[in-house]
Amino acid sequence: MTTIKDTKQEIQFRFPKGFWWGSATSATQIEGAAREGGKGLNIWDYWYEKEPNRFFNGIGPDKTSDFYHRYKEDIRLMKETGHNSFRFSISWSRMIPDGSGEINQEAVNFYNNVINELLANEIEPFVNLFHFDMPLAMQKIGGWENRDVTDAYARYAKICFELFGDRVKKWFTHNEPIVPVEGGYLYDFHYPNVVDFQRAVQVAYHTVIAHAKAVREFKKLDIQDGKIGIILNLTPSYPRSSHPADLKASHIADLFFNRSFLDPAVKGEYPQDLIDLLKEHGYLPAVAEGDRALIKQNTVDLLGINYYQPRRVKAKENMPNPDAPLMPERFFDPYVMPGRKMNPHRGWEIYEKGIYDILINVKENYGNIECFISENGMGVEGEERFRDEKGMIRDDYRIEFIREHLKWVHQAIQEGVNVKGYHLWTFMDNWSWTNAYKNRYGFVSVNLDKDGERTVKKSGYWFKTVAENNGF
Structure with a gap:
């Protein structure tokens, strides 16, 4: 085994006792066995069949x-x-093949085995209930557009809490709930490939309702030492300048992409500015009596924060086409900052301080809620070229990426932010929604040419020393 030298004396950045070191993944991206073990089809299985x-x-x-x-x-x-911790998701269509009917015992056995194996290895399971993988039967009746699906989801959540809550203490309702809204109902990169702002607003709203109903079920069960949260991809919206028009553009981007889920999940209410904006343009969602109280009473205990890149915006340069479909970009333009640092493989900006800015915002404006970095990572294409003569991928760029982000997490902790852990995306190279294995993110390489052979990358061994020393 390769080890990377590190000693207790050399540690400059020490993290609090009990810090969560680990990684995150999702069911559809790693499980495989898409048509085995009694699993029902989800939207990904169906879309791939339809449009490979x-x-x-x-x-x-x-x-x-x-x-x-x-x-x-x-x-x-x-x-x-x-x-010492690992976040995975349960596949709703594996647990309940049609989303609302019978429980699949083979799935229960599988998830029990995974949870027990993690605990036997002293790794705490963090379980997420929904990671973009709507059961096809639920999508056929409208998915999150249909309010009945929120009840089916709450029932599924309750079943999972009851089956696994004796051993799983960290639960999450959704991962990046804004992404199915953006991908499925605005920008056409997820099924059902709809481009319709009104429907997008309704999907986002019902996702919050489903989340609040699941939190309500969790609180009723009173799981000992249990906490329920949500995982949000928070992307700081930086304005080009301090000009009022640029500031307004960044404020609106923040309302759409961050606060539309962050505020109801943590504060129990929507930002008034967002409500006013939707009302002004005639895009308020359909709501039901009692919704406001439901959201208010079912806020989260724990916030997962996914951070990859910043969003930089400026005021619109040109008047939008009045006949084009309404998009969030009706209110701002993207801004390319001169001299920015880039990940050339993924086409994303690397801005480590963004992680600190998010954490300080959570401290100052969201009651310093208990939180953790639930995803952060670097996708690289063609990593095989960094494999050494012993077969290990020497991903020093990933070590640097993690280390530089962790320095800012450490700084936030020094300033009193209630941040409890850091999870990399991801444990092993996994299938990415429409990108397959193009970009690799894992601590562990998966060699598809050698029947999925696993080998630990240099970053994996480095991370072990960080976890063992609780710092670096």
Whole structure:
């Protein structure tokens, strides 16, 4: 085994006792076995069947990284890379194949086995209930557009709490709930490929209702030491300048992409500015009696924060086409900051201080809620070229990426932010929604040419020393 020298004396950035070191993933992206074990189809299985050309190299979700069959080996490697916690998602369509009917016992057995294996390796399971994978049967009746689906989801959540809550203490309702809104109802990069602002608003609203109903079920059960949260991809909106028009543009971007879920989940209410904006343009969602109290009474205990890149915006340069579909960009333009640092593979800006700015915002404006970095990571294409003669991928760029972000997390902790952990996206290279294995993110390499053979990258061994020393 390769080890990377580090000693207790050299530690400059020490983290609080009990800090959560680990990684995150999702069911559809690693499990494979898409048509095994009694699983029902989800929207990804269906969309791939319908339009395989929309997927990179025509690779769909059937097999992915085969965690379904290889979870014991994978959890052993989590242990080997210093994990004390790991977030995964339960597949709703595996648990309840049609989304609202019978429970699939094979799925219950699988998730029980995964949870027990994690605990046997002293890795705490963090479980997320929804990660973009709407059961096809639920989508056929409208998905999140249909209010009945929020009740089916709350029932599914309750079943999971009852089955696994004796061992799982950290629960999350949704991962990045803004993404199915953007991808499925605005920008056409997820199924059902709708471009319609009104429907997008309704989907976002019903997602919040589904979340609040699941939180209500969790609170009724009173799981000992249990906490329920939500995982949001918070993207700081930086204005080009301090000109009022640029500031207004960044404020509106923040309302749409961050506060539309952050405020109801943590504060129990929507920002008045967002309500006013939607009202002014005639796009308020349909609501039901009692919704306001439901959202107000069912706020989260724990906030997961996913951070990859900043959003930089400026005031509109030109008047929008009045006949074009309304998009959030009706109110701002993207701004390319001169001299920005880029990940050339993914086309994303690397701005480490963004993680600190998010955390300070959470402290100052959201009651310093208990939180953790639930995803942060660097996707790189063609990583095989960094494999050394011993077969290890020497991903020093990933080590640098993690280290520089962790320095800002540490700074936030010094300033009193209630941040409890750091999870990388992701544990092992996994299938990305429409990009398949184009960009690799993992601590562990998955070699698809060698039957999914796993090898730990240099970053995995480095992370182990960080976790063992609780700092670097």
